[in-house]
Amino acid sequence: QVQLQESGPGLVKPSGTLSLTCAVSGGSISSSNWWSWVRQPPGKGLEWIGEIYHSGSTNYNPSLKSRVTISVDKSKNQFSLKLSSVTAADTAVYYCARDATVGRYFDLWGRGTLVTVSS
Amino acid sequence: QTVVTQEPSFSVSPGGTVTLTCGLSSGSVSTSYYPSWYQQTPGQAPRTLIYSTNTRSSGVPDRFSGSILGNKAALTITGAQADDESDYYCVLYMGSGVRVFGGGTKLTVL
Numbered sequence: 356q357v358q359l360q361e362s363g364p365g366l367v368k369p370s371g372t373l374s375l376t377c378a379v380s381g382g383s384i385s386s387s388n389w390w391s392w393v394r395q396p397p398g399k400g401l402e403w404i405g406e407i408y409h410s411g412s413t414n415y416n417p418s419l420k421s422r423v424t425i426s427v428d429k430s431k432n433q434f435s436l437k438l439s440s441v442t443a444a445d446t447a448v449y450y451c452a453r454d455a456t457v458g459r460y461f462d463l464w465g466r467g468t469l470v471t472v473s474s
Numbered sequence: 475q476t477v478v479t480q481e482p483s484f485s486v487s488p489g490g491t492v493t494l495t496c497g498l499s500s501g502s503v504s505t506s507y508y509p510s511w512y513q514q515t516p517g518q519a520p521r522t523l524i525y526s527t528n529t530r531s532s533g534v535p536d537r538f539s540g541s542i543l544g545n546k547a548a549l550t551i552t553g554a555q556a557d558d559e560s561d562y563y564c565v566l567y568m569g570s571g572v573r574v575f576g577g578g579t580k581l582t583v584l
Contacts, residue, residue, distance in 0.1 A: 389571070401512075401520065401563050403573040414571025418475065450519055459567040460510035460525035467519050 357382035359465035367445075367472050373438040377451030377465060384432045385409040389454035391461060392425060392436045394447040402447075407434055407453060441472045445456050476500065478566050480576035486554045486583055494579045495546040496564030502545035507566040509547035513538060514561045514578075521551075523562075524549060561584040 363375035377390070384390065392404040405415035407425045415423050424437040438445060449470055453463040477499035486492035494510055503509060505527045512520035522531040524540035527547065537552045547566070551558055564576040 391573075393575075398580040401514075401575045403565070403575060406571055416572065455525065458510070458526040458529070459508040459573075460522065460565065461512070461520070461526075462522055462531070464519040464521075 357453065357463060359453065359463060361449060361451050361465045361468040363468060363470070365423050365469060365471060367441055367470060368474055369442055369472055371437070371441055371472075372470070373445060373449075373470055375436045375449055375451075375468065376433050377435070377471070378431075378433045379453075380432070384427060384434060385429055387456045389414075390427070390434045391452045391454055393450045393452055393461070394445075395450070395467075396444070396447040404436065404438075404449075443472050446470065446472045476568060476574060478564065478574045478576040480562075480579045482563060483580045483582070486551070486558075488554060488556060488583055489584065490554050491550065491552045492554060492581065493530050493543070494549045494551075494562055494564075495543065495580070496566070497546040497574050499567070503542065503547045503566065504536065505542065507547070507568070509542075510565045511538075511541065511547075511549045512563045512565070513558075520563065554583050568570065578579070 358380045360378045367373045389406045391406040407413045422439045427434045448467040450467040451465040452461040455462040479497045511524040514520045524557045528540040561578045563578045
């Protein structure tokens with residue numbers, strides 16, 4: 356079955372850029388799904404960051420839009436997140452998730468990866 | 475910006491019934507927002523429970539049900555069990571691909 360796996364540096368310096376990748380296995384990123392990033396600061400709630408379609412079309416959380424770039428690499432069957440100008444407030448577990456083809460919900464989740472912003 | 479509201483915490487007795495709600499800071503929740511619900515235990519990724527207001531995800535017990543109650547989306551757990559003690563999040567679809575999570579409800583079963 357399809358699985359998602361996040362990867363990337365666990366520590367990023369303040370003012371730097373956070374970069375994560377979500378590898379899709381057991382299925383194609385070019386399926387009729389959108390692919391999302393969601394984050395969760397320690398002890399806090401979930402926040403949707405944005406999504407991408409295999410064509411490269413994106414939608415972003417308006418509150419993060421100025422700092423976020425989500426891209427797709429169909430040759431590697433993965434999609435990526437870049438978050439610029441990070442601060443300690445961006446410290447969180449970052450999840451990648453698959454948007455269901457019908458119903459506008461997340462039907463598959465990665466296990467998440469903790470990214471800490473600290474000098 | 476639109477805020478999605480949930481009760482911060484709730485408690486239920488084992489075997490009891492509890493209804494968690496998901497509202498909007500301004501306006502009413504309808505099926506057009508495609509409300510979905512997720513369960514999360516500490517250290518784990520969220521688990522999808524309900525989508526499109528009232529459709530249970532595969533493998534979800536039928537003691538979990540979704541609905542619209544008044545001007546809010548609702549998640550009802552009937553016959554609560556100890557392992558239902560979790561955080562519960564709703565998500566509303568705002569259009570143009572934008573989703574907003576509620577702040578989550580911490581459910582205690584005691």
